[in-house]
Amino acid sequence: MSGNILKIDHITMQFGGVTAIDDLSFEVEKGSIYGLIGPNGAGKTTIFNIITGNLYPTKGKVIFEGNDITGVKPNKVVYKGIARTFQNIRLFKSMSVLDNILIGFDAQANYSYFEAILRLPRYFKHEKLIKEKAYELMDIFGITQFANSNATALSYGNQRKVEIARALATNPKLLLLDEPAAGMNPNETAELSEIIHKIKKDFNLSILLIEHDMKFVNAMCDNLTVLDYGEKIFEGKPADAIVDKRVISAYLGDFTNA
Amino acid sequence: MNKFIRNIILIAIVIYFIYYAQKHFDSYTLSILDNIGIFAILALSYNLINGIAGQFSLEPNGFVAIGAYFTAILLIPTDTKLDMFALVDPAPIILQMKAHFLPAILIGGVAASFVALLLSFPVFRVRGDYLAIVTLGFGFIIRIFAINNPAYTNGAMGLNDIPEEANFLWIGILCVITFLVMIHVIYSKFGRAMKSVRDDEDAASAMGINTFKMKTYAFMTSAFFEGVGGGLLASMLTTITPDQFSFLLTFQLLIIIVLGGLGSMSGALIATILVMGGMEWLRFLDDDIKIFGMDLGAHPGMRMVVFAILLIVMMLFARRGLLGDRELTEFFKKKSK
Known part of the structure; x- marks a missing residue:
């Protein structure tokens, strides 16, 4: 099993008396797309917050590439190679699309505060370098023409792309996508899944995604885990999930009694 | 490169103006310009922590005081200090502290920054x-x-007889330097990171930004120039007391940066000129007011009433400040498109 990039090891998360996640374990294989689905409030986003260090689990560990990263601070987790997007798009609203993506390249622009103030050559060299990289990234997503417009002036679908591009700019090995297709029309969803497949190949990524759209999940994921009230009720191939009784009753509603 | 040459020419023109003003303007005009210059330094630096990094802090009066006291103590000659400290004898270290003008100003800034x-x-x-x-x-x-x-500070009596070495040449040049440093910070990865902290702190740290570090950078840079501004203020006024550095000073700076637009350095400059200049230009309102031959008499304080109304009107029509969070140059860019 050397192929694991991420291992969630018996994680339990309690908020006061509420158990949001109950003894959850799963593994994401290197180079795969792993789905995390479940009804609202099942604890999907909580898992993301635990992986990225925003929350500290009550019990259990997060193992990334064989290292325990439980409780590592969010900005340090990025350096380890995990980047995320948010369920409700969180772009930097006063900044242009280009600047938003440049934030992702922050660590790659290697100049000091004083070099920036004095405008030493290293500043120009590195700024030019990351700007070129940012334009390359925008080309992949087809958002180059919006480079200088304000990020929040874009359509919803394009804002999603900016957010994914910004996450990719941090040069991750594992990308966490929180409902990437939410609020998109079928065309946009199809386009998005194409892009995700492309970036996965081009950047050699593993992807963990949360999604509601079963069609999208079916088309995207190699494996998935279904959560219900913090418990794992299914793990396996998407094709098997949609015929699994417990999944159907928890996720799609129990229509055998209807 | 074109832009680079243009900027050099612009800076040269501004510095020539400062030099010309120092040589030829009368002392009243110069004192207003001094005031505008010092407040511009303070407003620009306050804008970095408050406008760019979005940390709503109300501390500049503290840093201005630190800069002012350090500079004053370093500039006042030892004999004068011995005469001045009436309440208790000055601490030995106070007597030993001595520096020339520019180092004194910079030490004030470094102290505030620390x-x-x-x-x-x-x-x-x-x-x-x-x-x-x-x-x-x-x-x-x-x-x-x-x-x-x-x-250490001569208590509530404050420090007097500070050598008046700050002139408009010094103030103007330090103001230009402050402006350049601020612009250079803003248009670098640090400025971007500070703005990202302002917009969404959690998303910023999810992108690998060390938000605490960015806030501290902004805070220290801000404090440095507030200290420098305080030093210049001490040397310009030649006398400082603790009461000068009350919350009102912070309040005045807050008015300036909100009026100019939080996060806009050129806005802060324009607002400083409007506010500090406006206070002077409206002085005629404190004199006898005559409307259509009717003598309404002199109403001291009328100036402040009118000034407050003007501020309110300006804020009603430009809610996000005069320039919002954009720089002046960005408006020209939009037009040319």
Whole structure:
């Protein structure tokens, strides 16, 4: 099993008396797309917050590439190679699309505060370098023409792309996508899944995604885990999930009694 | 490269104007320009922490006081100090401190910056309104410290006979330097990171930004120039007392940067000229007011009433400040498109 990039090891998360996640374990294989689905409030986003260090689990560990990263601070987790997007798009609203993506390249622009103030050559060299990289990234997503417009002036679908591009700019090995297709029309969803497949190949990524759209999940994921009230009720191939009784009753509603 | 040459020419013109003003303007005009220059330094630096990094802090009066006291103590000759400290004898270290003008100003800035570094650890544990309260407290502490430690600060009597070495040439050039440093910070990865902290702190740290570090950088840079501005203020006024550095000073700076647009350095400059200049230009309102031959008499304070109304009107029509969070040059770019 050397192929694991991420291992969630018996994680339990309690908020006061509420158990949001109950003894959850799963593994994401290197180079795969792993789905995390479940009804609202099942604890999907909580898992993301635990992986990225925003929350500290009550019990259990997060193992990334064989290292325990439980409780590592969010900005340090990025350096380890995990980047995320948010369920409700969180772009930097006063900044242009280009600047938003440049934030992702922050660590790659290697100049000091004083070099920036004095405008030493290293500043120009590195700024030019990351700007070129940012334009390359925008080309992949087809958002180059919006480079200088304000990020929040874009359509919803394009804002999603900016957010994914910004996450990719941090040069991750594992990308966490929180409902990437939410609020998109079928065309946009199809386009998005194409892009995700492309970036996965081009950047050699593993992807963990949360999604509601079963069609999208079916088309995207190699494996998935279904959560219900913090418990794992299914793990396996998407094709098997949609015929699994417990999944159907928890996720799609129990229509055998209807 | 074209832009580079254009900027050099612009800076040269501004510095020539400063030089010309120092040589040829009368002392009244110069004193107004001095005031505008110093407040521009303070407003620009305050805008970095408050407008760019979005940390609503109310501390600049504290840092201005630190800069002013350090510079004053370094500039006043030893004999004068011995005469001046009436309440208690000055501490030995106070007597030993001695420096020329420029080093004194810079030491004031470094001292303020160092205090900012120490302060950032407790202060940036809180956000938003709480940050405002904590930093407001810091301003009070500095003032009370100055009043209650007469061996270092001569207590409530303050320091007098500070050599008047600050002139418009110094103030103007330091103001230009402040502006350049601020612009250089903003248009670098650090400025971007500070803005990202302002817009969405959690998303920023999810992108690998060390938000605490960015806030501290902004805070220290801000404090440095506030210290420098304080030093210039001390040397210009030749006398300082703790009461000069009350919350009102912070308040005045806050008006300036909000009027100019939080996060806009050119806005802060324009607003400083409007506010500081406006206070002077409206002085005629304090004199006898005659409308259509009717003598309404003199109403001291009328100036402030009109000034306040003008401020309110300006804020009603430009809610996000004169320039919003954009720089002047960005408006020209939009037009050419």
